[in-house]
Amino acid sequence: MTTAERPSLLLVEDDAALGPLISELLEPDFSVRLAVNGRDGLHLGLTQSWDAMVIDRGLPVMDGLALIKALRSKGIATPILILTALGATDEKVRGLDAGANDYMSKPFDAMELAARLRALTRTYAPPPATLGIGDWELDAGARSMRSVYGSVVTLTAKEAGLLETLASEPERVFTREDLINALFHPTDQPGVIDTYVHHLRRKISKTVIRTVHGLGYQIGNPHD
Amino acid sequence: MTTAERPSLLLVEDDAALGPLISELLEPDFSVRLAVNGRDGLHLGLTQSWDAMVIDRGLPVMDGLALIKALRSKGIATPILILTALGATDEKVRGLDAGANDYMSKPFDAMELAARLRALTRTYAPPPATLGIGDWELDAGARSMRSVYGSVVTLTAKEAGLLETLASEPERVFTREDLINALFHPTDQPGVIDTYVHHLRRKISKTVIRTVHGLGYQIGNPHD
DNA sequence: CGAGGCATTTAAGAAGCTCTTAAGAACTCC
């Protein structure tokens, strides 16, 4: 949820009547995109960034549970709500343990669905949305960095996004592929990342982003 | 959830029978602390760090909804599940919009409650799997070694692969042939291994890898 | 509506790091 707009929602539902209906019910609160099978859902889930997903349990081509596991295994942490006709407790347990964040069984109440999605997409700690990186602090909202000594550098959207992604998981090594999937079109060539890393190093400091040769880039505590 | 222990759970429930019962049901999966009214719940919620909270809707001294709002207003972002006798949709909506992350109405199923709490406390960026080797720890993902005293050494792909293979089966003696088949082209000459063993010994310590004369190399507890 | 400026993307040579080979020195075991 990077802007003040409605949160984006990916709805994966094969029922030709129910899909558009749910979509319409949620449109006041969410910007809904409908996928009618698991394969399309997986593609959209992997290639675009969503604030939440609603996934039907029983889907053609690729089952809802398999879809969730596939998304989670690719590192997609987006909140997911499963919607299903199966209301038995062990079905709920299976769904939640597969990686879903919430579970509702049909027939469901539209108001409750919307409230649960609001809860899933809600973000806490709005005021201090800054990320500390070494001697610097990233203000993602204002797309700027402030050093502890007061100087301020403004970043472009891509620069800020790249830095924010890297800083979101310190110590983790992101491959160029990871970063392209998170920030660019998957068709872009990996070299784009190198260029932006270079821009950031020039703007901020040579040492904010560490290169891990053959793997990718990383932010973390300076060592050795 | 900072450790590998059970997640910590704050349960705020005034019912003298239900509180201990829920507590007992969840103990296998969570480390549960019980508070019997809203005031105690607020104090514990503010002064300690919890992986999740389960809060009863109707509480003496301080209502459950008021408690949640108070916690949220103080910047506490811990996942909260409301447990209540009120199952009407607008009650659920009120609870969720007050800042709760999930809502279950009594009578509830213990298995489902546990599954929902697992979903709430699940983290998607688990700390990287590390392998202990003597005083060192190998982070294969980042291809680096960190000593117990904090220093960090980065390894190349071959170095990390060799070390990981050796460490995967402590005490086992790997022949050069074993290692070449696992890490290099089978046509490579066995001397490659010697070179990398040397690199690792220089980077980390002379004693991480033990030579077994005439056989190969080994990692294991230092004996004699 | 067009010009200018800024952000983004592509491309290509330069620089740097890793891998691999090789050869002599040092060591081990008999």
Next chain:
DNA sequence: GGAGTTCTTAAGAGCTTCTTAAATGCCTCG
């Protein structure tokens, strides 16, 4: 002491990353 094994060092080939520059696209302001 000698044969075989292991250690150490060095250097070139090959690959990855850095850096620069220019092309493209987008938005704004005149």
